Amino acid sequence: MLDSVIRKDLSASVVQKLVDKDLLPDAKIIITCRPDDEEDLCDEDWLRVEVKGFSEETIRTYLSATLGEDHREVLSNVELLTLSHVPMYALMVAASCSSEDSLQPRTVTEIYINIVRFCLQNSNKTSIKNPNQFIRTKRNEILSLAEAAFNATQRKTVNLEELSCEDSCILSFLKPLDVKVALTEAITIYSFLHYTMQEFFAALWLLKNPDKIREVFQQCFTEEMKHMKHLISFMCRLLNEENPSLMSCLIPTEELKETSEWFFKEMIKACFHTLFLCQCLYESQSSEACIYFLDKLDFYLDLSGENLDPYSCCAVAYVVTQSKEKKIRLNLQDVTVSEQGMRQFLGCLQNVQWYE
Template sequence: MYIPENKAETSPSDLLKTGRNILLVGKPGIGKTAVTHQMLKLWAERDNEELDYMFYFDMREKSDIKNLEDLLFGAFSEPDEGKEVLQDIKNNSDNVTLIFDGITDLSDHPSVVKRLVEKHLLSEAKIIVTLRLDDEEDFPSEDFVRVEVKGFNEQAIKTYLSATIGEEQKKVLSNLELFTLCHVPMYALMVSVCFSSETPEDSPQPCSIADIYINIVRHCLQINSQTRNRDLNSFINTKWNEMLSLAEVAFHATEGKTVNLTERPCEDSCVLSFLNPLVIKVGPTERTTTYAFLHYTIQEFFAALWLLKNPDRDQIKDVFQQCLTEEKKHMKHLIPFMCRLLNVKSPSLMKCLNPAQELKNTSNWFFEEMIDTLCETDEAGPEDSELDVDTLFLCQCLYESQCPEACMYLLDKLDYHLDLRGESLDPLPCCAVAYVVAQSTERKISLNLEDVMVSEQGMRQLFGCLKNVQ
């Protein structure tokens, strides 16, 4: 269930006690890292007389590790200090727990990590890995028990909002789109920040994921500027070169499926506030600094910004094509951000950086190109060929865009038939489907919901558009 029940099936304490290897999966921002941090806290506070070891690694910080000793002790001990401990770890690996937080593709990480995960090193150690749902099928998970992090349940959302924004929570609770966003803890934090800012009473509140990110980026630029500039759009325009440098680095890192930025993209402290510096020990007296975005989704947002700031039709089309490949399918996460960034409604980032006409020119071909590329024809033969479409993903993109014309183009392409068989619809995708269906006022839509799992909150959204369904 996407707004999970109040009963937690598995707690961090349960995960700590089990002797099994654990694959901790979930959507971006859902709380995978928070779960591992809670496990560390519980481990540190135990009253345990037996010697055991627990190591936590943020995988953004591990790029140049050569061997097990460097991995375990490189940043924390003087030369030779850890030798005796390392030998005990090797001799008693059943007393060792290793957490690798933020695995993407094992082949992109140091070989020592791959050997540990595959049990070629410390074969009896307990391994805990966190990764996105999208990366799960590429991970060798035969020896792991799978645990999915589900996020905030309904009561937890109310408790969190009450603690962070007080009476303002009523505005969130009365808006189903905002409320469903808050089941992802990271988005709940972002919603809280947006509502805690001083804004007019009747100002529009963000109701989509990209809306949230635009508000957060603008908010961060404002609070990190020395002047707290009231004309924020003009201030953003003065940061054009620095933001473009950051966005370009984000794009190339995302394309390479890495979160390690080896070069500092600019010198401006305001723009650099979106990065964490990572100091790595490369020798007894030598340190090198790399950088990583505060969260992988922030990196993807800036990557989308760079693509639109350089609206090369062939390059954007290449990204659409990459989404259809196994190697580069992760690039699809840029598309919903691009769809919203093309919309010049307030708040906007792109209209501070691009002339409105240039955005309109890009928008004129962007959505047709996206839909045509992502609607591939099966090779079954002309007499029974059919479109192989990720309908739900396209609906989410169009919901971010708030572009009725693009919705009608998709519906016409699909002959007004939306096939969602077998999908698990959390409330936000239901908002997206309902939005697309609501655009078709002249012709009824065939909506296939066979074997669909949908929550009560999501059904409320779908009920609102049924007048357009045949």
């Protein structure tokens, strides 16, 4: 099975030979990928299978098994219930809510922030009285990892070639792989435990180097670099000043505020897809950015022809409900919406002037 992260390394000779059937011609190959990457990877003769995610019944069963009676709190939280539609995020939600003193996350990025803070705190063998101060002491190491993540993402690889850090806190995010380079010699290369964690750190590095952000915006519209758009939604939430804090421990607050003042305007100006922008704005949890976006579109959201999963519906509903004084015109012509997603829309119809 070729995992979704390996798809970024199809240039590797062994992987390419497997795909081309030059190596193990009788082997059955399964490639997992995001829908956006499907055209680049799948031959017309290949069998295509789409994973639809957890149903609401499955979510209830899974969370009940992992959280016991506490799962009812998750089910009553529409954001967490929506996130749990994706099996991996259901696992993350369960982990985030397993502690009595943990606040429930609302967005994907917030889950990753909690994971990073948890890993950093638990990589130290001694008790940490001030977690934020501890993160500040590891600032240079974290930003070094973030730079390696960004460079690897740009190259469409999961191998962090520039990483030379041996700090245990940093290595807790990574998995090692020994590669034989000679008969009696091997080198160790590192990669993140999951590719989305690499994208999270890459987004972190971009916020430390805001002069590169506009360049990434432009790259997202090219066929070669369109995968870079997945960094943008992470940046939207990382610019939010609300807890749990992470960025303020790594980058001066003044720098983040200065970036935030132009970031959302430039993102919207770049003319990204409407649904993608709604997802980014949902991650941001910024009412002001939503209003700016809606005003630019004259309060008209055209979602015609879209296939909306529950998360997408939650994102659109969030953006719509931010408009308190002006009704939204919503085009839902030929839209495919699941039962879970439709419930999200029903909750925001009081903000809609008309839809079709």
